[in-house]
Amino acid sequence: MTANARPSATAIRRADELSPTEFDQVVERALARIPRRFRRRLENLAIVVEPESPRPGLLGLYQGRPMTHRSVFEGFAMPDRITIYQGPHERMARSPEQLEQMVADTVWHEIAHYFGMDERQVRLAERRRRTQ
Secondary structure: OOOOOOOOHHHHOOHHHOOHHHHHHHHHHHHHOOOHHHHOOOOOEEEEEEOOOOOOOOOEEEEOOOHHHOOOOOOOOOOEEEEEEHHHHHHHOOOHHHHHHHHHHHHHHHHHHHOOOOHHHHHHHHHHHHHO
């Protein structure tokens, strides 16, 4: 960048200034980072973004019946739901890059619950994932 050049608006925006549409795009990129072999198995699942969480510090929430508790004999069911909370992510992130990583980690965490992992199993898997 030259001394006279002005940075673009996106270059100077902080992580806590994303519009809802921009944050949706961050969530979409996070979902794309999930390995394809798992994404292909995501069925009857809604991933939504809400501005704020019902509890302080809550970044995401899985609501539904994990894959490990389902039966092929079950009839129609309402979609499971993963909610990603924009406000807490933005307040915790110190940079756009950190926001991207935090959202990716939260999406991964909630999808792990969808596949049947309990909180202890998810935390163990997250530790293994970070050391790879």
